[in-house]
Amino acid sequence: xxxxxxxxxxxxxxxxxxxxxxxxxxxxxxxxxxxxxxxxxxxxxxxxxxxxxxxxxxxxxxxxxxxxxxxxxxxxxxxxxxxxxxxxxxxxxxxxxxxxxxxxxxxxxxxx
Amino acid sequence: xxxxxxxxxxxxxxxxxxxxxxxxxxxxxxxxxxxxxxxxxxxxxxxxxxxxxxxxxxxxxxxxxxxxxxxxxxxxxxxxxxxxxxxxxxxxxxxxxxxxxxxxxxxxxxxxxxx
Numbered sequence: 001x002x003x004x005x006x007x008x009x010x011x012x013x014x015x016x017x018x019x020x021x022x023x024x025x026x027x028x029x030x031x032x033x034x035x036x037x038x039x040x041x042x043x044x045x046x047x048x049x050x051x052x053x054x055x056x057x058x059x060x061x062x063x064x065x066x067x068x069x070x071x072x073x074x075x076x077x078x079x080x081x082x083x084x085x086x087x088x089x090x091x092x093x094x095x096x097x098x099x100x101x102x103x104x105x106x107x108x109x110x111x112x
Numbered sequence: 113x114x115x116x117x118x119x120x121x122x123x124x125x126x127x128x129x130x131x132x133x134x135x136x137x138x139x140x141x142x143x144x145x146x147x148x149x150x151x152x153x154x155x156x157x158x159x160x161x162x163x164x165x166x167x168x169x170x171x172x173x174x175x176x177x178x179x180x181x182x183x184x185x186x187x188x189x190x191x192x193x194x195x196x197x198x199x200x201x202x203x204x205x206x207x208x209x210x211x212x213x214x215x216x217x218x219x220x221x222x223x224x225x226x227x
Binding site for chain 2: 004031032036042043044045046049051089091093094095096097098099100101102103104105
């Protein structure tokens, strides 16, 4: 079945560092890909998404490119801030289906 | 506008008891989803409603779990004969339509603890 694998955390960086959180997926068709974020004490919220190959999703300085050839959707940010500390989830939704399949999450801590 | 709301925020019950968890989706959203999140894991899909009907219930773990959405808005997740392994955060989400590319908006969750 469909699955999502994220790099294991926790990840700890200093402010202004470059961030990459790896995400790879397995799917039988043409999924849509998502990054969700869960800030401390808050609910899951969509960070960005891409619905077809080579699309780039972006929001709040974060970017991720849908790479069909490597079945990847890595999350990047050029300069992280303390306020980016959160748990990040990569997810997919198979074409024709509605449910989201999530990775296990990556906890990110940014130190000032 | 108002987001997805869930009640109660916390529920503690004893093994073998029956519980109901409520979800109030964003107004106008036809699609509603239930997920379960165990500690340190990503959410796992339970059931999806399009309108009043359960379009996909493939994630319900067994027949102790049941969900309804009688008027196409509020939904209730019902768990019979609770077990300690049912302890988790139960998340509800809604989306405008039922396309896989639609953004799902999540509620704050109900933390269920079965003693």
